[in-house]
Amino acid sequence: MSGAQVLSVVYDDDRPFTLTRAVGLLRRRNVSIRSLALGPGPADGSTQLQLVVQTDRDDAERIAMLFQKVVGVQAATTFAADRGVARELVLARLRPPGERLGELLDTLQLYRAALIDESAEAVIVELAGEEAFVGSGLRALESFGIIEVARSGRAALERQREATA
Amino acid sequence: MAEMLTGAQILCRALEEQGVRVLFGYPGGAIMPFYHALPEYPSLRHILVRHEQAAAHAADGYARATGRAGVCVATSGPGATNLVTGLATAQMDNSPVVAITGQVARAMIGRDAFQETDVVGITLPITKHSVMVHDVQDLAETVREAFHIAQEGRPGPVLVDIPKDVQTARAEWRAGEGENDSARDAASGTRAGAPITEQALHAAAELLARAERPLIMAGHGVILADACPELRAFAERTGIPVITTLLGISAFPDGHALHLGMPGMHGEVHVNRAIQQADVILGVGLRFDDRVTGNVGGFARQARIIHIDVDPTEIGKNVPTEVALAGDAKQLLCALLGRVPPRECRAWRDEIAALRREREEQYRDGVAPDRILRAIREASGPDASIVSDVGQHQMWVAKLYPYTHPNSHFSSGGLGTMGFAVPAAMGVHFARPGTPVWAISGDGGFQMNLQEIATMVQEGIPIKLAVFNNGYLGMVRQWQQLFHGRRYSATPIWSPNFVRLAEAYGIAGWRVERGEEIAGAVRAALDAPGPALIEFVIEQEANVYPIVPPGASLSESIPDQRAALALA
Structure with missing residues (x-):
């Protein structure tokens, strides 16, 4: 079922291209970003990116797995926006x-x-x-x-x- | 005392440290410091290509043949952008290529300096990773990480972009520790999938043991994981017939009683029918690409799918999966082997055998693809490496040549890159010197990278070049004939006199127009000491059959010319 999905990505600060790669993944899959927030991550030297996108659960889970493959990404998780x-x-x-x-x-x-x-x-x-x-x-x-x-x-x-x- | 080296020297040392023996490249302004240092490191053999695209394909060929990273080098700007097609080819086929590019000096970046281009940005979606080195202190470790990322897990290309002033800056050389790989895995985001549970293995074994019509579909991942012996042992224990995808060809020996052939768009009818009737499919190291599945909605509707893949994101991507086994194909096949009872699947195999039909003689007598390929095989022996290009001949080479040695067939499967064969064959040669390497192309693809004959001559690379000349971009023409009302738009293609072209490059060349000339020419080409070229003048409008029309399901295969003409 399509709906708003939250994606949360934590990556190393010293890999500035990680943000581009993460956004590029969504661009390539034609998933539109409805909200993007960037701030310090949980550990020193990490950045947390939070995205709200419009897609279905399966796709969001797959995108989170693809984020995990990006060099520099420490963690990537997702949940349906209506569960948060x-x-x-x-x-x-x-x-x-x-x-x-x-x-x-x-x-x-x-x-x-x-x-x-x-x-x-x-x-x-x-x-x-x-x-x-x-x-x-x-x-x-x-x-x-x-x-x-x-x-x-x-x-x-x-x-x-x-x-x- | 610590050794102070330039970035260029550090790069050479780091390449040596990775065991690199050959690099394919082309110098230019921004990579000159590297080329200045290179002669100090004679163990690094540099092959000067004639176009950077060929450097990337050659590195890719080397990587496919060895399983270790192949290296290509280019300068900034056009040198770097010329690598792009080769890197995308390597990415789609999971080939570990490390590309080194020069970049303008750091102070010039972003100013549209001469030959500046954002190659890290350009290659972002077509590499496994790409990175610019901003500090000479990081260079050695970045190179080590690049090789590691390229080769670990699901392999792929990595680009390292090095500004010119980083190549000239000095830093202390520290040899690699060698044991940093787990740290590198952590840093590089490498993640194993969810751990394989006993439950999943049990479920897979159970499904396979109970299946009445099971099939194994083997892809490139079997070769990448060096799992050909395990695949064979597994098939022989369970009696399950094996299908090999285009890049899975040679993962299981042709001629083996359990080998069915290639599936998909140009798969044999009995292979596609077997898929459509299967009740369980064990997919190993393939991504169920659309050329394999046809219309995915109509693919193997009765089958419950067990999917082994090293990349967890592949599982369930294209086809629904019942049992997911994300991990190393070699280990997982071993683990499954101990859990399945021996069987023969006799009834099912007989059923498939009954579907098998003798290949109709589709090609006129004379210079027919099957005769050419038989002659090449007979003259070259089982350890020859066959590198094909893209198009009709690619399908003939895939289907008509008997591959008995693992990893003896090379082709651009995912990207379908015309012009791949000639340069990729050069890379395969350096992996297997002393064994015959054939680059088989159509007249279209051959003309995309034929300039590399000069490289072969200069560097003494004895590739045997076979050109299937039908005067058309044959696969496109075939589609035009079958699906576009015979409008041959932009597909007739003129070629030069290939024998005189060979002569111009100083290599031996033959033009074969009659069937009885095939064997002699092939023999003579193999006997020629260096590169040699044979032009085979084949039937102009020969088609590849069977063909599943684009968008149709595997059940809608057109088996032969007669059926095709009846539809048209």
Whole structure:
């Protein structure tokens, strides 16, 4: 069954081509990447890549096995997105709220969001949550005038890790 | 005191350390420091090819014949890009090739410098691994790792790109430890599949013991794992008939009572029918490629498949698998051998024998493929190495030549690279000096790399060249005839006078136009001291049969010309 699948790949930092190879594997198989997040891996000198792709379970399992064959990859795992929790961080630059400051703060509170930077030209707010939640938050902020948005890509964990051999 | 060497010298030392005896290459600006150092290392014999593609194919031929990495060398830019077809060929057929390329100096990278190209990027999807060496301190270890990756597990090509200033920089030479391979496995991401459980072996043995119509399908993996004796022992104990794929040819002796032949698009009808009727198939070291399965939805629908492959990602990729055995074919066949009872499978073998039909004489008398190949075999003996190109002659060479020695047939199976035979045969020669090596090509493929005759002459490489000349790109013409309403678009191909071409290169050449001339020409070519060429003028519109139409299932094989014309 096709659906959103999370792929998690940990690779050696000193092999910069590993990222290209991993993404190339998906490109070749015509699997589109819906989210990509890159950060430090669990051990020193490692990087963790998390991808959300649209495909079926079998294909995701096979892709994880193909990732394991890439030189420099330490581990590659996958789970169906609906078996896990996922969060994305969004930063949004808004026009200065002026007299609507109170209204903005109320909206931010509703979305457990925060105002993290302020200048004469703009304010920056941060918002985190699952995809639908941050989408809704962004829509709520539209009336304040969104200038620019940066999104982190999704970090995801399986709710209960399946026992692995 | 530690020895300080240049990167170029370190590279030579590291190649020596890997036991390299021959390299195929072509110099140029960015690889000049290496070529400057090379004469200091006389144990490394360099073969100057006429085109870098040939260097890659020659290294590939050497690797296939020895099981050890073959080495090719090229400069940056066009030298490196010319390797690409050869590397893709090696990748598709799992051949351990190490390609060394020069690169522009580090400070020039990314500036579109003269002869700069991102060869690591270009070769990313067509190599097992590719890497640029940024620091001379890492060079020796990178070369060791390249050989290790190329040869371990499922073999494949590895490219090492070395900037010119890394070749001239100096570092201390430290000999390899030799015991770093497990560390290298960890670093290189090599992973064994899930451990083979007793349960899986038991399930496989059980399936095979209970099967009424079992088959073994053997691929290149049997040869790569050096498992031909184990395959034979297993087949003989169980009485299970053996099918060999194009690259599995010679993994099991032709003429053996249990050998059925080649399956798939040009497989014999009885082989494909046996597959369609089988209830259990033991696949060993093959990937169930589409040329083997035909329309995969209609492939062996009654069969439960046991799949042995060294690469766990192959299992279940193309066909559904009942029992997965990811690991070394030699060990796994041994393990299975002890678990299966001896049988004869007599009824099933009789059933298949009844499907077997005498090959119709499809080729006109005279210069017919089967006569040519018989003559080559008779004159060259069982230890000859046969390297084919791609197209109609490739199928004839696969099906009509009797292979009795393991790993005596070489061809570009996966990529189907025209122009492979002539340069690959040079590599096979260096693996088996003193034994006859034939490069058999069509008139199309031969003209893709015939420039290598000059290499053979300069380096004294006694390849015997056979050109099947039908004046067409025959396999494409055959498809046009059968599936494209006889529109022979761009398939008639003119050739030079091959005998005079041979003469121009200073080698012996013959043109064979009549059947009775075949044996004499073959004998004379073998007796000629160096390379020699025979042009066989074969029937223009001879076809390869049987043929399973593209997209059809193995049950829809067209057995012969009469059936084909009835369909057309």
